Amino acid sequence: MVKIVLTPEWFIGKDIMIEVFSVIVLMIFVILAYKYYKVNHKRKIFYLGVGFGLIALAQLATILTKLPLYYDFGPANQVGEAIVTSNLASSVDFFYYAGFFFHRFLTLLGFYMIYRLPRDRKSIGDYMAVLYFVIISSLLSKEIFYIFHLTALFILILTVEKYAWIYKENRFFNTKILMLAFSILALSQLAFVLSDIDILFAVANAIELIGYSILLALIIRIWKYGKKKKPYGDNIRYAGNSAGKKRKH
Amino acid sequence: MEIISDMLAIVQGKNGSIKPTHLMYKANLSHSQMKLYLEELMIRNMIKKEEIKTGSMIAITKNGRDFLLKYNQMREFEKTFGL
Numbered sequence: 441m442v443k444i445v446l447t448p449e450w451f452i453g454k455d456i457m458i459e460v461f462s463v464i465v466l467m468i469f470v471i472l473a474y475k476y477y478k479v480n481h482k483r484k485i486f487y488l489g490v491g492f493g494l495i496a497l498a499q500l501a502t503i504l505t506k507l508p509l510y511y512d513f514g515p516a517n518q519v520g521e522a523i524v525t526s527n528l529a530s531s532v533d534f535f536y537y538a539g540f541f542f543h544r545f546l547t548l549l550g551f552y553m554i555y556r557l558p559r560d561r562k563s564i565g566d567y568m569a570v571l572y573f574v575i576i577s578s579l580l581s582k583e584i585f586y587i588f589h590l591t592a593l594f595i596l597i598l599t600v601e602k603y604a605w606i607y608k609e610n611r612f613f614n615t616k617i618l619m620l621a622f623s624i625l626a627l628s629q630l631a632f633v634l635s636d637i638d639i640l641f642a643v644a645n646a647i648e649l650i651g652y653s654i655l656l657a658l659i660i661r662i663w664k665y666g667k668k669k670k671p672y673g674d675n676i677r678y679a680g681n682s683a684g685k686k687r688k689h
Numbered sequence: 690m691e692i693i694s695d696m697l698a699i700v701q702g703k704n705g706s707i708k709p710t711h712l713m714y715k716a717n718l719s720h721s722q723m724k725l726y727l728e729e730l731m732i733r734n735m736i737k738k739e740e741i742k743t744g745s746m747i748a749i750t751k752n753g754r755d756f757l758l759k760y761n762q763m764r765e766f767e768k769t770f771g772l
Contacts, residue, residue, distance in 0.1 A: 472762075472766060473766075475759065475763075476759070476762070476763035476766055476767070479690075479756075479759055479760060479763050480690060480763060482767075482772065484772045485763075485766070485767065485772060488770060488772065557770065557772065603771070606770075606771035609771075610768060610771065612768050612769065614765065614768065614769035615768070615769055615770075615771065617769075618769055618770070658769070661765075662762055662765045662766050662769065663762060665761060665762065665765045
């Protein structure tokens, strides 16, 4: 007997709302990345968009899988409330496993892409090895649910460490916000590891919501910055009154 | 692209129009460089030349403002992710 969903009965629906919110935030990142890619044609920006897009698709996969399961329509008719209330299922449709598998697989792949992007050295071997572990984690999580969350936690910790280095170099406040958002998402994965305890499932979801809200705040900050009037842009060539200070030779 | 965005930012910073010589000085470009960039900007409809009593002025267009906005946001985005 395997657990399909760990959602406590009293939390049903609320988790979907949090996932819808995260899809919206992630899709905004995808749209922005594509918009900026069209301006400068930098592949890294494009792949960043793909990374966020994969996580958005993963969230969408889980929403589409949970909806019939929670609200008793479509493939859920045969299984019904029993799955949710007792967390047990003897013969469960392929639909659910496929849906949750894609959720795990795409989430891990998306997080890995975001982690890997600022690096310069890349090899096909690296990608293949990671793809292998992502698939193994996604498959194994069918039986041992926390394998997926542990893998996501691991990738997110590496991502936070990466952005800590970037912040050390650029001292840019937005990078600090990004680091904070990923730290909170990592914390949510830690809570998800223990989410077979009802209350911790809700706590994990709430932490995840905070993480995505911070990402949304970051988008607003980036968007607002573009509107600020910068008389001399970012230019290093400006030869105004304090030319000596601004020029880099 | 950075030079183009800087030129646009300078024009915008001067309430949307500036004398060509001032732009050349502020953007720290040579005459030939500036001519080249101005042509490029005019082809892309980001700036336009306006004739006034004392000579000509370079003015930023809506296209130019939109580009500058997008460019600033893009730079912020890139910097945030260390790209």
